[in-house]
Amino acid sequence: xKLIVGLGNPGARYAGTRHNAGxxxxxxxxxxxxxSFRSGRQADAAxxxxxxxxxxxTFMNLSGAAVQAEMARGRIPPGDLLVVxxxxxxxxxxxxLRRGGGAGGQRGVQDVIARIGPDFDRLKVGVSRPPEGWxxxxxxxxxxxxxEAELLxxxxxxxxxxxxxxxxxxxxxAVTWTNGLDLAAPxxxxxxx
Numbered sequence: 133x134k135l136i137v138g139l140g141n142p143g144a145r146y147a148g149t150r151h152n153a154g155x156x157x158x159x160x161x162x163x164x165x166x167x168s169f170r171s172g173r174q175a176d177a178a179x180x181x182x183x184x185x186x187x188x189x190t191f192m193n194l195s196g197a198a199v200q201a202e203m204a205r206g207r208i209p210p211g212d213l214l215v216v217x218x219x220x221x222x223x224x225x226x227x228x229l230r231r232g233g234g235a236g237g238q239r240g241v242q243d244v245i246a247r248i249g250p251d252f253d254r255l256k257v258g259v260s261r262p263p264e265g266w267x268x269x270x271x272x273x274x275x276x277x278x279x280e281a282e283l284l285x286x287x288x289x290x291x292x293x294x295x296x297x298x299x300x301x302x303x304x305x306a307v308t309w310t311n312g313l314d315l316a317a318p319x320x321x322x323x324x325x
Contacts, residue, residue, distance in 0.1 A: 133183055133212055133213075133214050133253075133295075133298060133299060134182070134183060134184065134206065134208045134212040134213075135183070135184050135186060135199075135202060135203065135206065135208050135212060135213045135214070136158065136161065136183060136184070136185050136186070136213075136214045136215075136216065136295065137154070137158075137186045137187075137188070137195075137198075137199050137202075137213065137214070137215045137216065137244075138154030138155045138156075138157055138158035138159075138185070138186070138187050138215075138216045138217075139151075139154040139155075139188070139192060139195050139215060139216065139217040139218070139238075139240040139241070140152035140153070140154050140155035140156075140187065140188075140192065141191050141192050141273075142187075142188075142189045142190075142191070146273070148275045148276060149272065149273050149274060149275050149276075150218050150259040150271065150272045150273070150274060150275075150276065151192055151218055151259075151272040151273055152218075153216070153217065153218040153257040153259060153287075153288075154187075154215070154216040154217045154218065154240075154257070155187050156284075156288045157216045157255070157257065157288055157291040157292055157295070158178075158185050158186075158187055158216065160288050160289065160291070160292040161180075161185055161292050161295060162178050162180070162185055164292060164296075165180035165181060165185075166180065167179060167180035167185060169185070169187065171189070172189070173189070174188065174189055174190060174197060174198040174201055175187060175188045175189050175190075175198040175201075175202065176189060177202070183299075184202065184206065186198065186199070186202050188240075192239055192240040193239045193240065193242075193243055194243055195240040195241075195243050195244055196240075196243035196244040196245075196246055196247035196248065197243075197247065199213070199215075199244050199247065199248065200244075200247040200248055203248060210248050210249060210251045210252045211251060211252070213248075213252040213253065214252070214253045214254070214255060214295065214298070215241060215244060215252060215253070215254050215255070216254075216255045216257065216291065216295075217238055217240055217241055217254065217255075217256060217257065218238070218256075218257050218258075218259045218272060219236065219238065219256035219257060219258055219259065220237070220238075220259060220260070220261055220262070220268060220271070220272070221236065221258075221261070222256055222257075222258025222259075222260075223258050223260045223261075223316060224258050224259055224260045224280060224283060224284070224287065224316060225258060225283055225286075225287060225313075225314055225315040225316025225317070226258040226313065226314060226315070226316070227255065227256065227257060227258065227287070227290060227291055227294055227310050227311070227313055227315075228254075228255070228256040228258075228310070228311055229253070229254070229255055229256075229294060229298070229303075229306060229307045229310045229311060230253070230254045230256060231253050231254075231303070232250050232251050232252070232253075233250060233254075234250065237268075241254065253298075253303075255291060255294060255295065255310075257287060257291055258287075259271075259272065283315060283316055286315045287315055290310075290313060290315060294306055294309070294310040297309055297310070
């Protein structure tokens, strides 16, 4: 990995929304790695240990422009890119590492694919399907509820762990660990004495 992109929408209006799960994970990585984001015209970027962390300043549906520009500037091939984004098809508490494929309805990923092709890695952060009466658009732009805060904190920490496992242990081991997690499941009961 030479470039890790977190997808989201810029500005205080969208802070803490489900669509900004990618930003939350990159903020955690920057904290761990002692990196600070600097604002640019198209994106906020931070460098740490030979890796660029990038949060596009464009809105979600136009994320690909900032990604493409950074890849051209750093001569980064698609195989060295990891995109972190929210996923409606996974419940909150689940993460999924995936290599290549389609956008699955995620418009930020769709724009990245349109600009550089599908051959990059993704870390999907589950945000759950919308409840009855909610459209997908309104759901992803809603903030996480107070009763989800503890689980969200675990999800963000484990997503950052997953990225560090890709870096330190390789793709196959990271996938096995990450894709088997269910952070919303109750912990197992201790054995009876």
